[in-house]
Amino acid sequence: MDSxxxxxxxxxxxxxxxxxxxxxxxxIVALNEQAFNxxxxxxxxxxxxxxxxxxxxFNGSIMLGYVGLHFLDEEATINTxxxxxxxxxxxxxxxxxxxxxxxxxxxxxRHLFLEVxxxxxxxxxxxxxxxxxxxxxxxxxxxxxxxxxxxMQQALLMND
Numbered sequence: 001m002d003s004x005x006x007x008x009x010x011x012x013x014x015x016x017x018x019x020x021x022x023x024x025x026x027x028i029v030a031l032n033e034q035a036f037n038x039x040x041x042x043x044x045x046x047x048x049x050x051x052x053x054x055x056x057x058f059n060g061s062i063m064l065g066y067v068g069l070h071f072l073d074e075e076a077t078i079n080t081x082x083x084x085x086x087x088x089x090x091x092x093x094x095x096x097x098x099x100x101x102x103x104x105x106x107x108x109x110r111h112l113f114l115e116v117x118x119x120x121x122x123x124x125x126x127x128x129x130x131x132x133x134x135x136x137x138x139x140x141x142x143x144x145x146x147x148x149x150x151x152m153q154q155a156l157l158m159n160d
Contacts, residue, residue, distance in 0.1 A: 015055075
């Protein structure tokens, strides 16, 4: 075996937002500000929201990424989907996304929504591979820069 080969010990741990350990909250606050331009106050308020959940991808004890979402009754909305920049393109986002979709399906979630910048081709490709479809385009939804948003959905369970 190649001595330089990386050994992965991947796990995904779900947390209610307000139950995230302090060190993870701090890391997520910083990453949300860098990656999504969310203010510290906005992220902390989101984490404290009773409907907020995070699915955190770890390699051992190191956080590689996370999905932040709001869960209410039979619907969920992904608000943040982050994978460490150096690990993108290695299947980590697909692994995490499939895990989240499977978990939500098992919990009886019928519809999963998200929004994404029209120019974020890598994310759109990922979401389509995970089974999302574009519902509508919201013109000029984002700022800095001004840009359209795609609102995407995945039907997880069909009506009985």
